[in-house]
Amino acid sequence: MPVPTVTWEGGLDGRLRIIDQTLLPGEVRIVTCDSVEAVWDAITRLKVRGAPAIGIAAAMGVVVGVRDVPPQAPEAELFAKLAEVADYLATSRPTAVNLFWALDRMKARAAALRGQGTARILNALCREAKAVRDEDAAMCRAIGRHGAPLVPDGGGVLTHCNAGGLATADYGTALAVLYSAHEQGKRFKVYADETRPLLQGARLTVWELMQNGIDVTLLCDNMAAQVMKEGRVQMVVVGADRIAANGDTANKIGTYGVAILAREHGVPFYVAAPSSTFDFSLPDGSGIPIEQRSGDEVAEGFGRRTAPVGCKVYNPAFDVTPAKYIAGIITERGVITTPTPDRVAEHFRA
Numbered sequence: 258m259p260v261p262t263v264t265w266e267g268g269l270d271g272r273l274r275i276i277d278q279t280l281l282p283g284e285v286r287i288v289t290c291d292s293v294e295a296v297w298d299a300i301t302r303l304k305v306r307g308a309p310a311i312g313i314a315a316a317m318g319v320v321v322g323v324r325d326v327p328p329q330a331p332e333a334e335l336f337a338k339l340a341e342v343a344d345y346l347a348t349s350r351p352t353a354v355n356l357f358w359a360l361d362r363m364k365a366r367a368a369a370l371r372g373q374g375t376a377r378i379l380n381a382l383c384r385e386a387k388a389v390r391d392e393d394a395a396m397c398r399a400i401g402r403h404g405a406p407l408v409p410d411g412g413g414v415l416t417h418c419n420a421g422g423l424a425t426a427d428y429g430t431a432l433a434v435l436y437s438a439h440e441q442g443k444r445f446k447v448y449a450d451e452t453r454p455l456l457q458g459a460r461l462t463v464w465e466l467m468q469n470g471i472d473v474t475l476l477c478d479n480m481a482a483q484v485m486k487e488g489r490v491q492m493v494v495v496g497a498d499r500i501a502a503n504g505d506t507a508n509k510i511g512t513y514g515v516a517i518l519a520r521e522h523g524v525p526f527y528v529a530a531p532s533s534t535f536d537f538s539l540p541d542g543s544g545i546p547i548e549q550r551s552g553d554e555v556a557e558g559f560g561r562r563t564a565p566v567g568c569k570v571y572n573p574a575f576d577v578t579p580a581k582y583i584a585g586i587i588t589e590r591g592v593i594t595t596p597t598p599d600r601v602a603e604h605f606r607a
């Protein structure tokens with residue numbers, strides 16, 4: 258990435274810094290989140306967004322929220338604060354499981370050190386949050402390596418929303434596959450759905466692919482069928498916010514429609530995601546909570562009214578693509594081809 262998406266500068270008294278993605282592509286502004294409320298707000302308003310990046314911000318948000326507990330205070334005070342901060346951050350967005358995964362990981366780290374004193378636990382939490390970031394960066398690279406062979410040399414690839422460096426520690430998931438193929442010298446064209454209503458495709462995916470010298474063409478979401486019919490697309494690759502144990506995948510609203518179009522046109526539809534995006538507590542996608550966002554994002558996006566005042570609006574932020582439409586899920590461990598409950602379980606057992 259030309260600029261880091263979410264970073265921790267320094268030690269326990271350091272700073273959580275993010276790119277404010279609501280301002281892209283017009284302005285690259287790095288902001289500091291110096292309170293847990295600021296972290297919650299940044300996640301809720303999508304200043305930091307994309308499932309892995311939300312998880313990293315939440316882990317670092319825990320550090321921001323608990324570090325004022327005095328190092329000489331009894332551990333019970335720290336554990337009470339940790340529970341309060343984690344519960345609060347858990348209300349910021351419901352769909353990306355990486356948020357809850359990261360909060361659970363931070364709580365587990367503290368619990369493992371119970372009895373060693375508040376100061377040690379605080380420092381360990383800071384190191385753990387940095388590890389969440391660093392491990393995500395490594396997983397993105399591995400996803401890229403596993404996915405690159407699937408990219409059609411000389412062909413076209415369609416993606417939806419932003420599953421790039423801006424959505425992760427670095428390099429992305431779906432876009433990692435493309436970056437890696439590009440580094441290997443493959444030539445291909447990317448078609449990026451603009452991704453209504455918040456335009457993550459237009460504002461973020463097109464921006465970061467252009468910054469990295471990849472041939473990208475912007476499409477309105479309703480053009481994907483025509484582009485596939487014209488034979489311009491030989492692969493679809495998207496990210497994920499939560500993947501159930503059978504491979505059903507929640508991702509940005511509109512992804513399900515793209516998967517159906519891909520099936521109709523004989524184009525393989527791939528999902529790229531790290532293990533932290535899998536939710537094995539859910540047997541299938543029917544239990545994935547779908548975030549509902551303000552109707553203003555649809556009727557008055559980016560400050561301009563585009564529908565009658567007072568009109569009713571429905572604005573689910575995600576949908577669930579059934580596993581039967583997915584040719585493969587690319588993880589840091591390899592590719593789960595035509596996912597089934599057994600294949601997903603085997604992939605993670607191996």
Ligand code: MRU
Pocket residue numbers: 303306307308309353417418419420421424425429430431457495496497498508509510574
């Ligand atoms: O609402 P957003 O912008 O957070 O939605 C993001 C997506 O749907 C991404 O595709 C997903 O989180 C994967 S990011 C690697």
